[in-house]
Amino acid sequence: MEKGHTMRTPEQIAEQCEQIALDDHLGEVTKWREETGGHAAGHLPVYTPREVIDAAGMLPVGVVGSGEMEIIRGDAYFQSYICHLPRSVVEMGLTGRLDSLDAMIFPATCDVIRNLSGMWKLLFPEKLVHYLDVPHNHDPEVGGVFYAGELRRLAKDLSKISGVEVTDDALRTAIEKRNESRRLMRKLFDLRSDSPEKVPTSELYVLMRAGFQMPQDAHDALVKEYYEAALASSRPEFDNARVVVIGSFCEQPPIGLIRTLEKAGCYIVDDDLLLGAHFILDDLELEGDPFTTLAKSWFDHARSMPSRFVPDEVKGEYLVQLTKKRQAEGVIFAAPSFCDPALLEQPMLQDALERAGIAHTSFKYAENNGQFHPILEQAGTFTDSIKLWSEAS
């Protein structure tokens, strides 16, 4: 903070972030474009290496749907048994809310996102549509080479729009800068775990989500500011239950749902909300071929998640370890309705938690849910039972 400025409270920063994050017209992106004349590339929620977009001189923008917006046309494109996210994304596209994006990247996540990439080609033939495959073969000479090639193809596609060639040096610089953002985010995640009363997830979440619509430097500054403000805050500590929330990596729950969990007595100490923003939190190497570095990060540094195949992975082991690392007392499965990846993964994770004696509960949501009372009840009962259990043992 510069001298002379009053330090903002975490609540004030979070309020600003919420406005940016939940603006389904992507106002910040439009503003950035007007100010800089630059190009922007959207990407669907789950992991896209933003470094490639940075190095192509473009603004990476996370397109995560919207639960706030009225869906008028989007529903006509999807059957009732398909999750909600593609409806709001299509609605955003058809109503011009995504006009500020010159490209859309669809990372391999599930069949819905995959097919949405083709729909985009049909609906918006004038835009660049890029489907980004990810490797399920983990041999660096096989899957690694393929994925590095995929990233090069992405770089080439984006360069055609921005006119900026993605050189190795530019990509290395982008990785270095993103390492800094990752460090900041890592610190904040650790602070949340150490002192969850200082960093409520409802605030951390909007802070992360604002980063999906802002230039990196401006967002880094916000994260720093929030970190300092949260650290300095003196919020009362409650005897809440420490929980990990899992299953929300793609379609996002309404912010009201996160607040409901907090109201029900949860300290969310880790989660996979908006996973693309924290899928990789380690520093990546700066030596060697930068495309290979990014490719390798998929194998060596990424979080476990349903769309990422890992040979010989003991399903749920990652979650058990995460729960232990964060000293969480239970896990809440919160998955979007009709989300095959999350819901097919869930029983395997639940088995692992049971083997490890970790309490869990589950519910489903849609991004446009407005009724939180049943969740308040369920989460309240869950936290009570955790607390009773820990007192008894």
Next chain:
Amino acid sequence: MTEKKKDEKEIPKEPSMIRQKELISGYYDELATAKEDGKKVVYTFVPGNLAELLAAFDVLPVLPEINALQSGMRKRSRDYIATAEKSGHSEDVCTYVKCDLGMMEQGIGPTGKPIPEPDMLLLSYTGCFTFMKWFELLKERFPKAEVAMLHVPYQGDGEITKEMRDYTVKQLETEIVPKLEKLTGKKLDRDRLKELLVRSAEAEEDLVWTWEAAKHRPSPIDGYFGGVFYIGPIFTAFRGTQEGVDYYRLLRQEVQARIDAHEGPITPRGQLNDQKFRIVVEGPPNWTSFRDFWSMFADEGAVCVASTYTRVGGLYDQGFRHDPDDIMGTMADYCLGCYTNLNLPQRTKLIAKYCEEYEADGFIAHSVKSCNSFSAGQLLMLREVEKMTGVPGGFIESDLVDPRYFSAANIKNRLESYFQMLAQRKTGGGAKSMEAVL
């Protein structure tokens, strides 16, 4: 019920159908005694399956989707799905997976005989993310099974690039073949594989001929409901075998005889010679009420002249043939080219092409709840096909193997209105598109 049974008896079966049934039930018999016979068992999926490679190693493939659809047809799936849901699987997810897991839990296969446990889970990952989760779930159940992953990149840009092909070939060479060699304790016999591929191409030739026979009027085949019988052998364990070649030769002769006699295919309502509507269908059928579903078309005089579901195990009619002179490359091309690995614009174009080439009167999307791979985007495809061809689309919904989602009355109503609209169009009036009807 008794009525239906009587019906079934009265309808003569085509010789190829009888042969197909024999092949499939022989296959299940072989599976039932696989362990006693000392055979290794490899679970794998239909789209992008490596039938010839498995046969070259003398291992037996188990195709979980085939188990699921057989369970559906034999009315066992409801029970299997209920078992899986009771043990914690969500009602929202693909019912093929739940049907299979429920079946495993009950320990009995669709024919009432046990299915052997896998020695290997060979995930040739083509065209569907759910496959991956499915095998992870099976891995939990069979922890001793070796897992081999063949990641087949998706045709996001509507083409197979050199990089995609190289990646697939490399995986075959460095991952799949070595793991099969380890499993069986023998080296891959490349000459044998070559011979198998020669036979595949031979059978593929006859299958394509059969598909194209639907261009005749009346069409001698039903390319959707009848088509699922025709694909049985080539999509499963019989590609590359002499039995497979013989089956497709028999099928071809049978279809030729019907062309010569100006006859249509045999349907649950008897031979369909008076064909009022020629229909292209997108999406898999419903298996639990398969005969009823087919009858709804046959009752209206509708014959399906082409379908996309029958292309999930290979787009042979678009020119692909297994090439014995490039054993790894051809397997890669096969996997990369399956229908479910096409992007939406490609799928749309293909359907439009079918509508034109087969002179279809209508196009119906059967959307199944289970399958995001097929269903997501289908409504847009429907509109695009209409725009491209002027052929009016119809839309119906149910599920593959979960009978709770097959609402016979609803589907029948929709189909009746749809065919009425087609009839009016033929006489020069009526609504011009599905929106006006559905």
